[in-house]
Amino acid sequence: MNDSQEEKAALSEDKLFxxxxxxxxxDLEDGPVAVVECPEEIACNVCExxxxxxxxxxxxxxxxxxxxxxxxxxxxxxxxxxxxxLAVYLVDMNYTDEKALLTIPYEFSPLPEEGESxxxxxxxxxxxxxxxxxxxxxxxxxxxxxxxxxxxxxxHRIRGISIEENQS
Amino acid sequence: MLNKxxxxxxxxxxxLTASIExxxxxxxxxxxxxxxxxxxxxxxxxxxxxxxEEHYAGVRGFNIARELIEDAKDLAVDxxxxxxxxxxxxxxxxxxxxxxxxxxxxxxxxxFATGASEKVINFPGWTLPGVMGAGAxxxxxxxxxxxPGRKFTIIGSGNVGTIVAYQLLQAGAExxxxxxxxxxxxxxxxxxxxxxxxxxIPVYTSHTIKEATGGESVDSVxxxxxxxxxxxVPGTEKTIDTDVVCLAVGLRPRTKLTSLTGCRSIxxxxxxxxxxxxxxxxxxxxxxVYVAGDVAGVEEASIAIEEGRLAxxxxxxxxxxxxxxxxxxxxxxxxxxxxxxxxxxxxxxxxEEKERIRSIFNERLTRRESSTVRx
Numbered sequence: 001m002n003d004s005q006e007e008k009a010a011l012s013e014d015k016l017f018x019x020x021x022x023x024x025x026x027d028l029e030d031g032p033v034a035v036v037e038c039p040e041e042i043a044c045n046v047c048e049x050x051x052x053x054x055x056x057x058x059x060x061x062x063x064x065x066x067x068x069x070x071x072x073x074x075x076x077x078x079x080x081x082x083x084x085x086l087a088v089y090l091v092d093m094n095y096t097d098e099k100a101l102l103t104i105p106y107e108f109s110p111l112p113e114e115g116e117s118x119x120x121x122x123x124x125x126x127x128x129x130x131x132x133x134x135x136x137x138x139x140x141x142x143x144x145x146x147x148x149x150x151x152x153x154x155x156h157r158i159r160g161i162s163i164e165e166n167q168s
Numbered sequence: 169m170l171n172k173x174x175x176x177x178x179x180x181x182x183x184l185t186a187s188i189e190x191x192x193x194x195x196x197x198x199x200x201x202x203x204x205x206x207x208x209x210x211x212x213x214x215x216x217x218x219x220x221e222e223h224y225a226g227v228r229g230f231n232i233a234r235e236l237i238e239d240a241k242d243l244a245v246d247x248x249x250x251x252x253x254x255x256x257x258x259x260x261x262x263x264x265x266x267x268x269x270x271x272x273x274x275x276x277x278x279x280f281a282t283g284a285s286e287k288v289i290n291f292p293g294w295t296l297p298g299v300m301g302a303g304a305x306x307x308x309x310x311x312x313x314x315x316p317g318r319k320f321t322i323i324g325s326g327n328v329g330t331i332v333a334y335q336l337l338q339a340g341a342e343x344x345x346x347x348x349x350x351x352x353x354x355x356x357x358x359x360x361x362x363x364x365x366x367x368x369i370p371v372y373t374s375h376t377i378k379e380a381t382g383g384e385s386v387d388s389v390x391x392x393x394x395x396x397x398x399x400x401v402p403g404t405e406k407t408i409d410t411d412v413v414c415l416a417v418g419l420r421p422r423t424k425l426t427s428l429t430g431c432r433s434i435x436x437x438x439x440x441x442x443x444x445x446x447x448x449x450x451x452x453x454x455x456x457v458y459v460a461g462d463v464a465g466v467e468e469a470s471i472a473i474e475e476g477r478l479a480x481x482x483x484x485x486x487x488x489x490x491x492x493x494x495x496x497x498x499x500x501x502x503x504x505x506x507x508x509x510x511x512x513x514x515x516x517x518x519x520e521e522k523e524r525i526r527s528i529f530n531e532r533l534t535r536r537e538s539s540t541v542r543x
Contacts, residue, residue: 041512044218063511085358125368
């Protein structure tokens, strides 16, 4: 695998931090806040339309890369379920002293259960630490919202979960 | 012979929106589709679509189809389903076969929204059961909820390839690999990433399929790295256990009917192959014949939705159902949205190509008027 290909399948953290949809460290500390991992110009403004607080800006040129305004974002998670690219997450960095709360979109069956221990999956698809499911919200549009407790150092790495892994 | 004001051929997103625009303006319109139900490829799409509100963005493909079909039915669009057009005669007369009978339809205007067909690549073993197009995989898995295998290798990493990979994971299958001849993934990052992070799928860029092997059906594929001139590099072969090889290597406009009708076309690699020449109102070189959607150049469903609307408005106004000033406004609005949809690095190239086609159309039209080729 060459670098450009890996970059295309899963962005490096450096590239992610540069995105206009990625809040600054300070804003992350003040979370919960939406993290929009949408790096390419796609003619799409679903996140902007989904946000009741005007916290995500795409603009008239709907190809523009979404920009987050952490001041306006209250962490409601509307965008997480509605983004067609499943590219929006919520980060609540100081949920507890050791753990951050990560909200992810989830479209697999069965859904995890509250309190269940599942395996965290990185953006690259690799297994990470076990994580506890803090909440599950089944949405009408078929994209459920799952909240997981993530060790703080892993907050920018974990972007999915695997359920079966813990059953075996 | 059945006289009609407008026949729309193809009931995908473009054909449905064209019919809706016509019916809204009280035009007598028949929508002909060869399938059991209208909706086209939208019926197989379980993911949410990009775009903005006007293109049902954020709605899953099959639900977009449902909404469009409902709208068309509410407006009393006449659906002729399971109707295959086997020929087009002089003056746009459509010969339609339905069940065991045939009928001739003579419309004043025709909109061809016949979509695209899948491209295929050939390799030893490509006729083995288990080698199929991405469209067939989606029909099995997303429409009929049947897995045609357990372990899939996907050839092609464009949006279709990565979307199918994700949908296969959702259906409980394993995706053994995505194989891409170019040196980087072709799809949008978000599509590729949601597949890769959901299934830890290896993506082999700069690789091609050399062979599919098996007795009665596929049991493995051999892939190899390719060099700068796309030739397999000896000694780089890898064998992957797999029981379905899913080809997602692109689409080409389905132009059989437009070519039967005599519409002139031009080759465009950006838009998938032979594309009927058309003007900014989607009219072809044959008077009263319009195109919309993938047949007018392979793009996206949101574009097809808007092109269908544009062709519908154009046909309605040519029949006198819209005043000139209203026509201009309505077209301008749709063209504005098309322009926005064709933004970004993925869209700009297509926008330029469509512009090139329009300018060639205009050049040839001028020449043709002097030589009265136009019927």
